[in-house]
């Protein structure tokens with residue numbers, strides 16, 4: 001027997017936060033680790049503040065030349081024939097996408 005409509009609505013509302021959380025499955029702890037990785041590991045070549053070093057600076061203007069998918073792929077696979085390594089072994093696709101999003105929309109160079 002189907003639930004009466006108000007109950008179904010209530011049930012749907014209860015599931016909403018679960019669905020939202022499932023969509024964004026990186027934990028706060030992992031996000032913290034990714035930020036540390038960005039400054040320390042990426043920073044070892046791109047500069048601790050991403051202003052450039054062995055690797056070029058990574059300002060928003062430059063990062064937005066890539067699509068977010070393209071930037072995530074670049075991070076995962078590196079740039080063959082250059083010192084830019086691929087991070088596939090260390091990062092999941094979702095994590096690479098988080099870094100790409102961070103570089104495009106929350107870039108430390110803009111602060």
Ligand code: HEC
Pocket residue numbers: 037038041042043044045046054055056057058062071074075079082083084085087099
């Ligand atoms: C071992 C040094 C090294 C490390 C570590 C490194 N990179 Fe790079 N990266 C480079 C070099 C060198 C280039 C420029 C390659 C070229 O000549 O095109 C580059 C290029 C890039 C580019 C393209 C820049 C542009 O202007 O198009 C992005 C984006 C990038 N790196 C992001 C990252 C991120 C994110 C990390 C950490 C997950 C990282 N890099 C770690 C050396 C490094």
